[in-house]
Amino acid sequence: MxxxxxxxxxxxxxxxxxxxxxxxxxxxDTDPEVPKLLPVWVCSIRPKDSKLLISLLKQNCEDDASIKHLKRLTKIGDYIKAIICPFESEHERTEISNTLGNLQYENLEVINVPRNQANTKETTLKWSTIWPLTWKGNPNHQFLNSVxxxxxxxxxxxxxxxxxxxxxxxxxxxxxxxxxxxxxxxxxxxxxxxxxxxxxxxxxxxxxxxxxxxxxxxxxxxxxxxxxxxxxxxxxxxxxxxxxxxxxxxxxxxxxxxxxxxxxxxxxxxxxxxxxxxxxxxxxxxxxxxxxxxxxxxxxxxxxxxxxxxx
Structure with missing residues (x-):
């Protein structure tokens, strides 16, 4: 073992x-120039509400493996844009609104983000112009080290x-x-x-x-x-x-x-x-x-x- x-x-x-x-x-392990994309639900909040949003997501949203390579929050101007969950259908909008409860948020919408983790740090930086990614090393190397x-x-x-x-x-x-x-x-x-x-x-x-x-x-x-x-x-x-x-x-x-x-x-x-x-x-x-x-x-x-x- x-x-x-x-x-x-x-x-x-x-x-x-x-x-x-x-x-x-x-x-x-060569990455394509343009990544495959994944649709996700996002919303905009004030920075002061970041902790509350994270708490709500932990309580009400499953820890989806398909978005673990993405940073959940990113600052855009005076606001924080946050990924809520992967998009499946427009019918989810009401359920997501209920999940967010009394949190003050704006622009609940669907955007496309990189579907997969990049194999190199350089590509991670390039794809992060679409949405910020985390770099934890080559994903296949992580698999081989863990299997x-x-x-x-x-x-x-x-x-x-x-x-x-x-x-x-x-x-x-x-x-x-x-x-x-x-x-x-x-x-x-x-x-x-x-x-x-x-x-x-x-x-x-x-x-x-x-x-x-x-x-x-x-x-x-x-x-x-x-x-x-x-x-x-x-x-x-x-x-x-x-x-x-x-x-x-x-x-x-x-x-x-x-x-x-x-x-x-x-x-x-x-x-x-x-x-x-x-x-x-x-x-x-x-x-x-x-x-x-x-x-x-x-x-x-x-x-x-x-x-x-x-x-």
């Missing part, structure tokens, strides 16, 4: 943890994946395990195998999702459970990078993270092509990791052929 003080296992430059897990994500893995448990899961592949005894096979963390222990929920079939619905990832769906259907009939999404909180371990269809299925199933051993170019849907799982504009994102452990990759190479373009 990672110590909060010891960051020696983190390679920020290459996005690698413990020398074994490589983060897969879109592009580099926690029990690396020995991860290694056990990868070796279990390879053991299942070995038992199949087919050099065209791929294996996917769905797992879930319960009280700090990762437990396998299902195992699916593709013994070489090229039809996409026979890929091991699709078979694993189908297995979870079949179990969910049975439990619903028994009145045991009612999951909103099939694979919420599920951890996926798979021998090969999922293809584009499998990657999108994982997005729609809303998994927690995916770890695979072998990239599959050009058929893979993560690092090999579209970075599905880390792509803006889709309805979900999840962590993507590629396993770098030499002994495990060597065992995989001994168990499979390398000719297939997708799994």
């Amino acid at each position: 990672k110590s909060e003080e010891d960051q020696s296992h983190v390679d920020l430059r290459n996005g690698i943890l413990y020398g074994t897990l490589k983060q897969i994500r879109i592009g580099d 926690i893995f029990d690396i020995e448990q991860e290694r056990q899961m990868v070796n279990e994946l390879l053991n299942r592949l070995e038992k199949v005894n087919n050099r065209q096979a791929s294996v996917t395990m769905m797992a879930k963390e319960v009280n700090g222990t990762i437990t396998i929920q299902c195992v699916a195998v593709n013994t070489g079939e090229c039809y996409p619905s026979n890929h091991s990832v699709m078979r694993a999702i189908d297995s979870i769906a079949q179990r969910e259907s049975k439990q619903r009939k028994q009145g045991i459970t009612e999951r909103g999404y099939l694979c919420t909180d599920m951890i996926v371990y798979t021998t090969h990078e999922p293809c584009v269809m499998c990657s999108m299925a994982l997005v729609h199933s809303r998994i927690l993270r995916c770890t695979y051993l072998k990239p599959v170019s050009p058929g893979g849907g993560m690092e090999s092509s579209y970075f599905l799982g880390d792509l803006d504009g889709l309805n979900w994102k999840f962590q993507i990791w590629r396993w770098l452990g030499e002994s495990e990759l060597s065992k995989l190479d001994n168990l499979i052929d390398n000719a297939r373009a997708e799994y």
